Amino acid sequence: MTPLPGTAPASMTEDQLKQYVADELERGRDRSIGLTTGVLEDGDLLAQHSKLMSPLVWDLAHVGNYEELWLLREAAGIEAMRPELDDIYDAFEHPRATRPTLPLLEPQEAGDYIGLVRRKVLDALDTLRLDPTRELLGSGFVFGMVLQHEHQHDETMLATHQLRRGNPVLPATDALPAPTALITSAEVLVPAGPFTMGTSTDAWALDNERPAHQVDLPAFWIDTLPVSNAAYRAFVEAGGYDDERLWSPAGWRWRCESGKRSPAFWFREGNTWMRRRFARVEALPDDEPVQHVCFFEADAYARWAGRRLPTEAEWEKAASWDPDTRTKRRFPWGDEAPTDDLANLGQTRYHPAAAGSFPAGAAPTGALQMVGDVWEWTSTEFTGYPGFRSFPYKEYSEVFFDDGYRVLRGGSWATDPLALRTTFRNWDHPIRRQIFSGFRTARDV
Numbered sequence: 001m002t003p004l005p006g007t008a009p010a011s012m013t014e015d016q017l018k019q020y021v022a023d024e025l026e027r028g029r030d031r032s033i034g035l036t037t038g039v040l041e042d043g044d045l046l047a048q049h050s051k052l053m054s055p056l057v058w059d060l061a062h063v064g065n066y067e068e069l070w071l072l073r074e075a076a077g078i079e080a081m082r083p084e085l086d087d088i089y090d091a092f093e094h095p096r097a098t099r100p101t102l103p104l105l106e107p108q109e110a111g112d113y114i115g116l117v118r119r120k121v122l123d124a125l126d127t128l129r130l131d132p133t134r135e136l137l138g139s140g141f142v143f144g145m146v147l148q149h150e151h152q153h154d155e156t157m158l159a160t161h162q163l164r165r166g167n168p169v170l171p172a173t174d175a176l177p178a179p180t181a182l183i184t185s186a187e188v189l190v191p192a193g194p195f196t197m198g199t200s201t202d203a204w205a206l207d208n209e210r211p212a213h214q215v216d217l218p219a220f221w222i223d224t225l226p227v228s229n230a231a232y233r234a235f236v237e238a239g240g241y242d243d244e245r246l247w248s249p250a251g252w253r254w255r256c257e258s259g260k261r262s263p264a265f266w267f268r269e270g271n272t273w274m275r276r277r278f279a280r281v282e283a284l285p286d287d288e289p290v291q292h293v294c295f296f297e298a299d300a301y302a303r304w305a306g307r308r309l310p311t312e313a314e315w316e317k318a319a320s321w322d323p324d325t326r327t328k329r330r331f332p333w334g335d336e337a338p339t340d341d342l343a344n345l346g347q348t349r350y351h352p353a354a355a356g357s358f359p360a361g362a363a364p365t366g367a368l369q370m371v372g373d374v375w376e377w378t379s380t381e382f383t384g385y386p387g388f389r390s391f392p393y394k395e396y397s398e399v400f401f402d403d404g405y406r407v408l409r410g411g412s413w414a415t416d417p418l419a420l421r422t423t424f425r426n427w428d429h430p431i432r433r434q435i436f437s438g439f440r441t442a443r444d445v
């Protein structure tokens with residue numbers, strides 16, 4: 001894979017950057033089509049597979065509408081093509097549950113619309129100057145934002161696929177077994193001291209990752225690996241869901257009201273634990289990181305294990321900080337772009353790799369799989385960093401600050417490498433389980 005512009009924006013000429021953007025636009029679109037019109041009939045695209053999710057055809061047209069808004073109108077100054085679509089595809093006007101009632105474009109119309117937007121974007125890219133004095137255009141930021149947005153919706157569409165019932169349409173297996181690490185210790189020590197959290201220099205980093213700032217942390221221990229299905233099953237079988245003392249008050253309320261007794265998509269056949277994955281049923285693999293757990297479940301497990309969830313700052317320090325050189329890494333292994341032997345990212349598999357994979361992807365602390373496989377819940381509530389400034393619009397992240405959302409870090413197998421780095425922040429309601437979420441635990445020294 002070509003180096004990502006965020007890793008070395010200065011090393012690309014404007015023409016190289018434009019070519020890179022054009023290539024990445026095409027790669028992202030191929031992915032979107034492969035999750036929608038490329039694999040599903042119209043009925044499946046228009047259906048709402050869960051009240052938690054949009055109809056897939058909404059995501060598809062929304063991606064094109066966002067691209068039109070930011071790349072054609074804001075960046076290139078071109079007039080709106082279909083102004084009547086703006087309201088329908090505005091995520092803030094219509095919650096997901098109500099989207100099927102909107103006058104949505106039919107799949108064919110949606111495909112035509114986003115295709116036309118894309119052709120105009122490529123024309124505009126040819127002549128547009130990526131003027132470094134315009135914050136939106138310098139280093140191609142707005143293109144990076146739109147590319148990340150499409151990949152984020154692709155991951156959301158994968159969560160919709162996970163909730164969908166019917167014939168399987170996504171690949172069942174993968175060709176590449178992940179490289180295996182020799183695990184010598186269940187936890188790693190992160191030494192005390194200040195580190196740099198966030199970034200002020202990563203060209204395509206989003207507003208909530210900025211600005212870089214010093215955070216001083218006491219020493220702590222963090223799990224070498226994400227918590228596995230086998231470890232989580234032990235919590236389930238030990239009666240963890242029935243012991244109120246293990247749950248926060250809000251977590252216990254969720255547990256009682258939801259009636260849940262295991263992660264989403266788990267079920268028992270006799271004595272065997274099974275899972276449903278993209279419309280297929282299979283035995284639960286012991287060695288994969290647990291996924292589809294909510295924040296409350298992760299928090300209760302950690303208490304049962306005599307531990308706690310890491311804070312967001314602890315997670316980022318463990319994943320990115322080299323205490324010997326006092327430098328920060330864009331990925332746990334360094335600044336080089338992810339490859340298949342470093343992490344499980346980019347939908348190359350349709351599941352997490354075994355806990356204990358990717359020795360070459362270790363962080364300086366020795367922690368493994370800090371990026372890829374599963375998003376990791378942290379104990380931190382989503383808010384802005386000191387000196388935060390919303391850019392280019394408040395609804396990207398600021399409107400979600402201080403509203404009970406918990407931060408998740410590290411990306412999942414479904415996250416594209418272009419939409420991830422160790423500073424990247426995701427957030428969700430503490431009850432959400434359809435996302436590809438797991439966790440690891442920590443403790444004080």
Ligand SMILES: [Fe+2]
Binds near residue numbers: 062066091153
């Ligand atoms: Fe969106």
